Amino acid sequence: MSGLTITGLRADHGGSQVLAGLDLTVADGALACVLGPSGCGKSTLLRVIAGFHRPSTGRVALRDRTLADDRTWVPAERRRIGYMPQDGALFPHLSVAGNIGFGLPRAGRRERVEELLELVGLPGLGKRHPHQLSGGQQQRVALARALAPAPELLLLDEPFAALDAVLRADLRAEVAATLRAAGATAILVTHDQDEALSFADVIAVVRDGRIAQAGTPDELYHRPADAEVARTLGEANIVTAELDGDSAATALGRLPLTAAGAGTGQVLLRPRQLCLDEQGSVRARVLRSHFRGHDHRVELAPDPDHGLPERLIAYTDTAPPEAGSTVRLAATGATHPMGGVQDRVPVG
Numbered sequence: 473m474s475g476l477t478i479t480g481l482r483a484d485h486g487g488s489q490v491l492a493g494l495d496l497t498v499a500d501g502a503l504a505c506v507l508g509p510s511g512c513g514k515s516t517l518l519r520v521i522a523g524f525h526r527p528s529t530g531r532v533a534l535r536d537r538t539l540a541d542d543r544t545w546v547p548a549e550r551r552r553i554g555y556m557p558q559d560g561a562l563f564p565h566l567s568v569a570g571n572i573g574f575g576l577p578r579a580g581r582r583e584r585v586e587e588l589l590e591l592v593g594l595p596g597l598g599k600r601h602p603h604q605l606s607g608g609q610q611q612r613v614a615l616a617r618a619l620a621p622a623p624e625l626l627l628l629d630e631p632f633a634a635l636d637a638v639l640r641a642d643l644r645a646e647v648a649a650t651l652r653a654a655g656a657t658a659i660l661v662t663h664d665q666d667e668a669l670s671f672a673d674v675i676a677v678v679r680d681g682r683i684a685q686a687g688t689p690d691e692l693y694h695r696p697a698d699a700e701v702a703r704t705l706g707e708a709n710i711v712t713a714e715l716d717g718d719s720a721a722t723a724l725g726r727l728p729l730t731a732a733g734a735g736t737g738q739v740l741l742r743p744r745q746l747c748l749d750e751q752g753s754v755r756a757r758v759l760r761s762h763f764r765g766h767d768h769r770v771e772l773a774p775d776p777d778h779g780l781p782e783r784l785i786a787y788t789d790t791a792p793p794e795a796g797s798t799v800r801l802a803a804t805g806a807t808h809p810m811g812g813v814q815d816r817v818p819v820g
């Protein structure tokens with residue numbers, strides 16, 4: 473069943489168009505991530521869904537209810553949509569329980585608050601005030617408050633942006649588990665690709681006010697529609713290849729294709745697919761590398777006669793030779809043909 477359906481959505485701010493005919497479907501119970509560069513319209517999209525910003529045209533429907541179209545505008549408070557802003561925005565003068573129970577009917581309120589404190593992993597902290605909690609705990613209270621009225625859809629606008637990397641990863645995993653336990657449909661806005669890849673059932677990449685591609689994290693990472701989507705999800709080497717049905721001949725070797733292709737085209741090689749190999753067909757100079765704990769990120773300049781990009785990125789398990797050394801490179805795994813290539817370097 474379709475939880476949220478958006479069709480032909482256009483929205484503007486002060487006369488300039490931000491959303492330009494956007495279509496998006498999020499299945500009931502799914503966790504979706506909206507990903508895109510700063511200013512592409514992610515928050516505007518959430519605000520339209522929440523009912524805080526009126527679109528110029530298009531339709532927004534939640535299950536079988538139309539929330540907005542040319543004739544309909546359901547006000548925010550009647551949408552049954554929860555909204556969790558970046559900073560959590562807790563009421564400082566209310567206790568944790570007061571924050572979570574705010575606006576709930578008196579009957580059953582205390583039980584519901586207890587249930588939510590349990591769900592977000594803060595049992596027994598109902599009497600504290602927000603200033604007596606850590607940043608991560610405050611975000612969990614904000615999540616409990618957003619879930620309290622059992623919304624049909626929960627919108628999270630960069631809810632982890634203010635937290636440090638470790639806390640962020642932990643809380644992201646907890647929130648995903650909490651949302652699944654609550655059976656909630658949720659949309660998370662982020663410009664953090666790791667967040668999108670680890671959190672989402674479905675990722676929608678926004679570009680020029682529309683969805684450039686939507687799909688599972690695996691689809692978008694390994695089978696992006698074009699070079700720009702590929703780069704939105706992580707570092708990418710885009711190389712020229714001769715496509716021959718189910719395989720591609722590249723300067724780095726012949727590789728199986730994830731989708732059939734023919735003629736001269738461009739294919740995707742993620743940095744983990746490049747390896748330093750004495751038998752490799754490409755000579756390259758190490759430009760620089762750095763150790764990242766789990767691997768080394770290596771920038772390489774291949775010999776110009778291979779027709780490869782000026783710079784390739786490889787992630788290797790073993791340390792590469794020092795900058796300036798010459799190595800040989802090979803590629804492994806399957807490669808994906810890039811359709812309708814518009815190889816723009818992402819902004820921001």
Ligand SMILES: Nc1ncnc2c1ncn2[C@@H]1O[C@H](COP(=O)(O)OP(=O)(O)OP(=O)(O)O)[C@@H](O)[C@H]1O
Binds near residue numbers: 514
């Ligand atoms: N209230 C407003 N008035 C005028 N212009 C606005 C307003 N809010 C947003 N904009 C503009 O609309 C565009 C989209 O903004 P939006 O906040 O939706 O982008 P975003 O993708 O969420 O960005 P970020 O990742 O930086 O939060 C931007 O160009 C922004 O300057």
